[in-house]
Amino acid sequence: MSPEQARGEELDQRSDLFSLGAVLYEMATGRLAFGAGTTAVVFEAILNRTPVPVLRLNPDLVPDFGWITAKLLEKDRRLRYQSAAELRADLKRVKRDTDSAGVATSTVGIRRTTSRRTRTLAAAAIGCAVLVLLVGFSPRRWRQQLWGGLASGRVHSIAVLPFVNASADPNLEYLADGVTDGIISSLTRVPELRVMARSTVFSYKGKDTNARKIGKELNVDSVLLGRIAQRGDTLTIQTDLVRVDDGSELWGDQYNRKVSDLVAVQGNIAQEIYNSLKPRLTGQETSQLTKHETEDPEAYQLYLQGLYYWNKWTESGFKKAIQYFNQAVEKDPNYAKAYAGLADTYNFMGDSGYETPQQVWQNAKSAAMQAVKLDDTLPEAHISLALVRENYDWDWPGAESEFKRAIQANPNSATAHQWYGDFLTKTGRFDEAKTELKKSQDQDPLSLLINTSIGRQLYFARQYEAAIQQLKKTLDMDPNFVPAQHAIEAAYAQNGMYQNAVGERQKVLTLSGNPDLAATVGEDFRKSGYPGVLQSSLEGLREVSKRGYVPPYNIAIIYARLGDKTQALAWLEQAYKQRDSKLTYIKIDPAFDQVRSDPQFQNLLRRMGLTQ
Template sequence: MKCPKCLADNTGTARFCSECGTPLASGSGGRPSFTETMDSPPERLSRGTVFAGRYEIIEELGTGGMGRVYRAEDTKVKEQIALKLIRPEIAADGKTIDRFRNELKTARRIRHKNVTGMYDYGEDRGTHYIAMEYVPGEDLKSLIRRVGELPVAKSLAVAGQICDGLSEAHALGIVHRDLKPSNIMIDKEGNARIMDFGIARSIEAKAVTDTDLIIGTPEYMSPEQAECRDVDRRSDIYSLGIILYEMLTGRLPFEAESAVGFLLKHKTEKPKDPVELNALIPESLGRIVMRCLEKDREKRWPDALELLAALRAGEGPKTEKLGPAGEKTSIAVLPFKNMSADPEQDYFCEGLAEELINVLTQVGGLRVVARTSAFSFHGKDTDIREIGRKLNVENVLEGSVRKAGQKLRITAQLINVADGYHLWSERFDREMTDVFAIQDEIAQAVAARMKTDFEGGPTAGLAKRYTDNIEAYHLYLKGIYWRRMLTVDRVSKSIEYFNRAIEKDPGYALAYAGLAYVYQILFFYSPSPSKNLYPRALEAARKALELDDNLAEAHEAMGVIKCYWEWDWEGARSELRKALELNPNYIWARFHLANLHLYNGRFDEALAELKSIHDRDPLNPAFVRAMAECHLQADRLEAAESFAKETLEIDPFLPPTWIILGHIYLRRSLFGEALEAMKKDTVKGSFQELNMGIVHARMGRTEEARKILSTWLERSRTEYVSGYYLAALCFALGRKATGFDCLERAYDEHDGWLIGLKIDFLMDDARDDPRYRALLEKINMA
């Protein structure tokens, strides 16, 4: 439901906007649940009211059988919670209140990622309340109403998580009794969270004798519950079967006009097989659902764990390979979800997944999608089949991480994308110091499940330990995490983390290699002079090689320095080839080899290298952007424009893609389009303005171009301005002498942009000048 004032999205049951507090139209338009037939709840609490001396009301979330629910701030611990105010007619029964206390005390023992936590039960001025964990997101009922039937993979994922949560509760002797989609939240990460454990049973005794208060929801009641017989965990299995049925088909297994009608159908009518309503449902999954819905509970799945095992594999169909005959088995490792309270643990979740990618690339006969493409789905609720289609893989490895102090819980699931079935799943409860061993176990399990082996033997692919210092390892992962952000402040932050990792472990070669590489990134994405960055990068790369000459990342870092800053083409080629010799699957080394071909005018060789890595990392925008640049400099403008636009579809903020698109328009004399494109680039300052000045000069706006040139020539006296792009604007204005002075300064400063001198069409006006040829000789490009 959209707020009429600020247009923020709200849940279907919300009465006030979660962003601005504006009242929303009431009602969700669907059938009210059976427990909503009770008397009126307590009067509403307005935004800003402090309840019970500590809970400040933020918004009303909805109304249910128990009463109204609010989102509130617990002012004592500065945390948002969900506050449920119990209806007076329920609270008036002393036995019910006693039962509440006992049941909620039991429910508080449930500690599980798929169950919302119960915090407190209390009373304030005659109003009884429950304080519980607040889960931002959308309840499953609202999701189904909004989108209809869910994809099979998504339905399986949600059902599996519900099973996980139920099994924890059932092990403690707790049965939910009112399991339904509106009691299941789907949080912002797409995880299912079961709500309201212990509440239904608390008022069950009253329900037996009070005809105005029927507990449970008739649409989801088991037959034994409908007959007011004793219930056990198998009653929850029945309710979960209805939820799974509804997710897969978008409808309930029974339709009736009244509560009594639903209860009768639960006892007497056999539901239609869900496969008949949705042809995409595997027959074996249909059998799983129908077994959940058996009238005789003895014939149902005996517990949530057995149902979970059936959903994951046991009852799943045998699947065939997706690719053509002879193609390698393929997998994508998605970033693991951060289940910890601290959002800053994202770095560890991404680092864990990336380490698994590195290990799995050493598995013989296995094609592993590279990190950038696999991680492009981070934070998106994309169906597994869609991920498989876009990445052209048969299997997906995903998981979650929960970290509390030095305790670590990692879950991992291997999923077949054809049908969404779990091929393998495992949970690891370990100490943080065991993280390397966990990586090994997951990789070995995946390889075994897919009947492939590590090249060189069963232990050849195990995660290499570049440091024994776990704190240094975490600092390194943080450095990698921030290095990829491609903004000055965030990339600079990675330098701090790499240096701190080195302080913890001075022999950490991988951290030195990461530090060397980040200086190169910082040059291209920030107004920082090479003369300041080049010496630091060179020192770090040399140290990395001194510590470990068999480290592919160290040879890559040195190759990058020789290529972009020293223009030592043979040296660069040798280092990058050494990196590939040490790690044949290291696509970034191959990317820099492609650039080496590109800037030396070997366009077809560059494109061949780029095509090979694009196949492994199809959603990596940097690779697509490089293909656009290659076609641009080869004057194949139609292909160049196509690849530039494809890059922007993947990542509209990747610098300097808009500048490259502007150059394509410039070569086609589409000056207005060129300027508009360049304005959108995220790299601002001299780089953007000098390129726009070149467009002005070529379209005849010489005064505007001269003004830009004058401004940046003056500013270059006190701050860094690329001499290369100053020269390009000078040449566009016919000021060759000044232009060559700027190029000489770029050479003296090891300006990384000088790498484009041989092929860049912006240099066309200077090619006939002897000074141009002399400079080509100085950078070994003659």
Template sequence: MACPFPATNVVFSNKPVVESFRFSIYGKRAVQAQAFDLYKTVSPILLCHIQTRGYTLCPEARSEKFRKIDGGHHWRSQNSRMSPLDSPIYEFGGFRFDARQGLLFKRNGQLVSLTPKSIELLRAFMESGGCVLTKEELLKRIWKGIFIEEGTLHRHVSFLRQSLKSEENGSQYIETIPKRGYRFVASVRMIEASDEKRAPVPEKTRVQREYALAVLPFINATSDPQAEYLTDGITESIINNLSQLPQLLVLASSTVFRYKGREIDAQEIGRALNADSLLRGKVIQLGEKLIIRAELIKITDGSQIWGAQFDRPSSDILAVQEEIAHEISERLRLRLTSDDKRRLSRRYTQNTEAYGLYLKGRYFWNKFIAEDLQKAIRYFQRAADLDPSYALAYAGIADCYIQLGLSDHGEDLPQNYFLKAKAAARSALEIDAELAEAYPPLAIAMMSHDYDWQGAERAFKRAIELNPNLSTAHQWHFFLLAWTARAEAGLAEAKRALEIEPFSLFVNMTVAFAYYVAGYYEEAQEQCLRTLEIEPRFAPPYCALATHWILENRYGEAIDCAQKAVALAPASVFALTTLGHALAVAGRYCEAREILDDLHRFSAQRYISSYFIAFIYTGLGEHDRAFSCLERAYQERDFWAPWLMEPRFTPLRSDSRFTNLAERLGLTLEKISEIESLI
């Protein structure tokens, strides 16, 4: 799991504005601009970027055109399992719609690409029996609890109409009923097919999804709780070994570790994770003897595919992990190339003591607390001292410094942590140039410290080439793509990370941020709601809601949400600055300044991000101080400094200092074009 957000460091809004205009230079949604002097509201560099890349600006929707859909914050995954009777197959015209799988096929078996909202719309029309569905009914069903524009429904219906357009006779399937809603007018035939009778997905569709394996945390059956690092380390090592196989989707440790210590049926866990099979095990350490029991379970019927017990001396732990990985690949009948076999047999160290220190380092790294990250660095360093050729230990050091470089983790300046991370990553790659895990921290340091966008791009691509299932590579790559105006490609990378880590809170928020950057505001809000369903005590969604209310000029609700975020994460700079900004724009200047005073006091003890403090100064209308903060963030190499399109900085964008900062960050149109030449 990777943590790009410092505790609560994320914000989304369903309507970023530039004064009276809304735009997304990174998204591809646009309507025709109205002629007026844009240079008064948008900096020339951004305007050039928008016009040259074919983006346009559209008038901001009036607040009365936004509506709140009644109902709770319910969210259901498109992959959730439903009974066949609840989700039959429908046939109409030249199409066949599998409601359960959310797949639409043409008569010739060709899959029709639909967005999630289009699938929900089509499902609603199929279930309507030809009756009129009012706009309110559709909005309530599909955008539960979300604030959306009035025209959003119309756009999704138009997209669905285009998707259903018949090449033979151009028949219309969806009729608009003026002032009421829509009606599906084609004759629909329903087939209540069971799973066994359900039409198979065409080969072209099936190959897009790898065989999914979940490796549950091995149980520590030893009476000594200090051995917890060993069982966790064995689990992670098996995950890391198998994730190198491109034909296998191995769910990341951050996803499976949420089931640690919970007694839940294996099939139930597998279904929840949408996995095909599941590996679970138990570890007993008796002095120098190690007993490991493992079994591989088929999710569809709960049968055991394979099971074994290994009674070995502790010094054979590496060999046991290799044997388990090989057994799984054979039992799943994976066709391994010579390179795949070499990867599975690969040992990063022959020193068992160094390996044990490495496992302890990973154990503390996973806690994501500054004190524990420092402990992890010490364990990784001791492992490297014992075996100077242990590249993975240096990669672990690099990971720790990256985390410390994020605002809420470290006591030093980000630039110092990123420099140390880059040095450690390079040390790892000097030993082993094919170590995928070393490339993401190197890339992050290059983009955050050096603003070397091309070098970082190459590093991310190399990591993904070496290990397509390395979720951190996909997740962090999104940020580079977002910073450099490639939102759609970034969204794809964030979604790939989510496939591997579906229950990681930080990955879920990365996907929400990716939707937002790409201009898919409703989807961003839905993703935030899903994150809250996973963990209601997670603060970032409340920060997102606070910003939304600010942009709607509903400051009371914004302050309430920001206060919830602070209550959940009282030490979070992002939560505090979100609250400070909400108070400032609401005219409660004294309270906003009190938060500023607190943050300045905190800065004597640990690093406080100047980037986030700029939020409050912008809200107070103190633009000179806001720019001073942004300049300091640039000089200190704050990770978030390149995110200049943050909507709260809208009042700053017409200032020449804003353009100058973008130029020094290397985010001019010419520089972005150079980066894109790598694709």
């Protein structure tokens, strides 16, 4: 990257010549001209620091090579080589002189091995530079070809960090996030490359992007950094792929495209990245990397906006996501991935209790089936349909078949492995569930949801101490993650650690803006123990139910823990009638161990197809 590029100025061929100078510098010295480190540190070096002269690092180079490299790396482009032809003339002259010196030296027969090696390297660098200028100039891609073979043997994993929104408009944040998502999605489609999933890389959003530090934390070989800016209808996307072990740049490029080309450019970036790690792509791999779910740029931007709000995981976010996904399929009725997004949003609206199952079930099902109909190879479509089959149809064989189809379509999908693991947990296949959740965690180690799922799987397997330890680790990542707080409260209570359970409940209430209610919970515990806390919680849910939907399963759990079997079974029956998705945990939930042998409970399991 040239100084003018770092400043966001207009570029010309002199910027490319600067990049070539950086390549020649590294070839001749084995060091990066401007060092490694964070993007900010490298930018500062490019703008303000002069590299150590090549002759000081490698005294055996011919002197002319030193001043050629220095002229290429001039900060002021007016002092740089002005054209490739000017540079080519100097390089040819130096190459001719170097070749002549080599012939003369060989006649003497006495030469140091180190000098021969370094002069040979210099000659190779000059020869490569001349060849580049003769056959066509793209320094970043040329650098990739020079060093790609060396890299490909060691680079097997990548983290795509959230692209920085370099536009002045914060409303374009969805675009930066969407490009990041699109590249991750493309890269996961091909084998032989472990790709960190979205939840993990987005935990670094807005933080210092020290590629080497983050790469080591995530145990990956390479890290992609990116910036995106929109000016009018033009997008500028800057990418840099950094090798973690030494901080060198494996590949990088700048794309200046129309907004309407956004779908294509994401595929191009993914292909360039994968090609830098594996120089020869098969036709199938290329097809997977450059696959477009839609050719309509407006539909794609609407989808990205829907995805942006979906990832907020709030009621208002889900509602906005539905609006945008609907607009996307109106623009492109064949957009399978937008239908899958619509299905997932309805699924989680119901599962989170924001809407009744009756309000979302059919919408989720029709959207998921349409997604599969439009693109039977799309893993997201099969995941969406699997969740409908599991949570609302209670079609267990059908759900498992869809999960397996999704994993077959994309074995690297952390989401597919996560939800299949959750499915296996519900059916009591704990060892298989543990395996799937571990695969999911390998792809997405910092996902709060996946780490919570692992803790819940241990809880449902009655491994309460292990569950508590896992959920503590999850809360160490984010002490305010409510699903993990609810899960650890249940594990504490089931393990007889009622003081700890009450403490977790108080934290949730305080974080939700109810410190007075948190104090009341503490008072209830002092007066009546944990049953007093449960009784107050039951009264609170009754009040909430007057204003909105409360899943009957949540009420059944409280009655079961209070030892009221009759009411527990009655509310489970209500959950069955309402198709409450939480009822799918009934087979393995320890809260119902005291009523498990009751004929009414066993009959409910049979009606749900969960007796096997």
